[in-house]
Amino acid sequence: MKTYVVGGAVRDELLGLPVKDHDHVVVGATPEQMVRQGFRAVGKDFPVFLHPVTHEEYALARTERKTAPGYKGFVFHTAPDVTLEQDLVRRDLTINAIARAEDGTLTDPFDGRGDIERRVFRHVSDAFAEDPVRILRVARFAARYTDFTVAPETNALMRRMVDEGEVDALVPERVWQELSRGLMEKQPSRMLQVLRDCGALARIVPELDRLWGVPQPEQWHPEIDTGIHLEQVVDYAAGQGYDLPVRFAALLHDLGKGITPAEKWPAHHGHEGLGAALVKEVCARLKVPTECRDLAVLAAREHGNVTRALELRCNTIVKLFERGDAFRKPARFLQLLQVAESDARGREGRTVSFRDAPFPQREHLETALGAARAVNAGEIAQACAERPERIPEMVRAARVRAVREALARQDESDEDPSDGEG
Template sequence: MKRYIVGGWVRDTLLKEEGFDIAPQDKDWVVVGASPEEMVKRGFIPVGADFPVFIDPKNGEELALARTERKSGKGYHGFVFHADPSVTLEEDLLRRDLTINAMAFDEDGSLIDCYGGKEDLKNRVLRHISDAFAEDPVRLLRVARFSARLSEFSIAPETMTLLQTIVSSGESDNLVQERVTQEFLRALEESKPSRFFEVLRETGYLERAFPAWKLSPSVLAKVDEVKSKDPRLKRFVASLEEVPVQDLNKILKALRLPKEYSELAVLAKTYEKKVPKVSSSSSEKLLFLKKTDSLRRPERFKQLLDCYETDLSKDERDYWEQLADAVRQLDLKEIVAKVKDKKDVPKMVDEARCLLIEKFSK
């Protein structure tokens, strides 16, 4: 029985040596020459549902038996896996997507590179390993995301041809929606998310799956410019700048993003270029604060203002945030107590808020 570190940890270790600011994450191990029964006897804990995967109880690391795979149906799950002690490391690495993801370290730290991954890494190329690459539509999304992470890398022409085949053959139509959403959100965290969209456009997938999504070079540049601790939400809203309001729901429905993304996207599109000026009337300002639910949801209101970074100056954004805080803190108990007819409460509250807004703005 032999075991090898494979995949992302190997790739990122070599990238770090090349000067990339990347920290290798969790190690994935492949075990050659062992059966599931032998792994259990050695004390490893079985956890894999589709193929033999085990947890090392000493350190929590994941080990998978070397396996091959064969296409048996449509989509990501349409594969039959074969794992037994006779499967070699080379056979296991052959089933992976890109050459830079098909390298391994043995337990002594020696590199095993059967398919030219180190050379492609040196030349900054994303290249598939075999034509079986086109059998798994998830690889379309993964390559697009790797392009966003490793923006200095180009996609080999023959690999791009296979990506386009995944789309033109209809194989991409079998993508599970949850996986599309997952890869999309991960891509928005990468250093240059515009590359994700550009690759999906070049393959034909963007037009096929999201025909309403208009992404000009200027919009993509704005997406890349968003920098924050968690830029995904703001980058998503930025990507929608040229999407007509009437087409927005088509994209939201197709992506099935978390509720906070959908809500902010709708708000941002609704009030795009329509935020009242600081000089506007107090009633206009109050209506904006109420319509955006700023008084109940201050954090989302701040996110909305941040989405208008190119339209509103920092002083204007600060003004609106401070104004909303002031209106939110207004003590309404005394006002309500003086109202004889409860039907007049909303009107009296609005009048008090408008008066505060007027004083605040002076």
């Protein structure tokens, strides 16, 4: 019985990165032997055990055979005579098929260390093609390891998998799991690029894929291409460390531009409403969690109004708060402002960039929302007890007044001639 550390822990150690979790492969053991040594069995499809002290995972070396489409169609075989090399050959990428023995010796039958030095994602064997989730994993790794590229032969294999319909067998929950994890990586745009290069994005989120090649007005979008704009927006959100709902909303905020008739390009009037409907369809299909879905729909519908905030009348601003449910869910409205700022800054062309341009709309609406939420609706309701039908009208009027006064004070403060002078 021999134990090896495998996969991500070895890979990240060789890359000089922090190692969070350790996965282990056990060669030459039976499930009964593992249990006798105090390990607890947890695997459903094949024998996996938790260490009695560290609670890290230990899997018996195994082989597998494809029996049906999709990522669940496998039969696994474990036995004491399954070798380490037989276990490693079933892994996805060469950089993940390196094992470290207890004495530190590395077993690297597929030159994973060479591909780490070359910064290449390369599949171990044609068995890669049997699991479509691996396409999503490669894309996610590209977002994390931003100086790696996909080997041409691996991209060709992934494209063949797409053409043969393997990607169509993915269940929505697994697609969402991998997409959401990729969005939380360092550079999510690289995940999108890998998925587009092999054709997978057009199969799993076609509403997103058709944005590339759609032009926008160069005056406001020096990057011109809507797909490139999308990449820049989601990367900006990632660079700011925003949470998953914000990054997901940034990803889908412009879906409506994908269905603008070509004869109307580069204008996209009304894309916000069209986009909100498409976002709902995508979220329903991928079974997106409610928190992410609701912010994405809100952002698709309202990001243009946030961008125009400085031009909006106070009454219109209060209506924006009402539509966005900002009085009950102020934190979500502030997330909307993060999406809109990402949208405004994700606009970089060859000679013009809006990345560091001012975005006063955020402070403008934060000030307005704070003032509107400070209005005591309960007092107004009591004052209107004899005419309760007037309560909504009176509350809104008070909120509009509060917003007007707060923004006026803000303008006076911004224009104070004593600022910066001594």
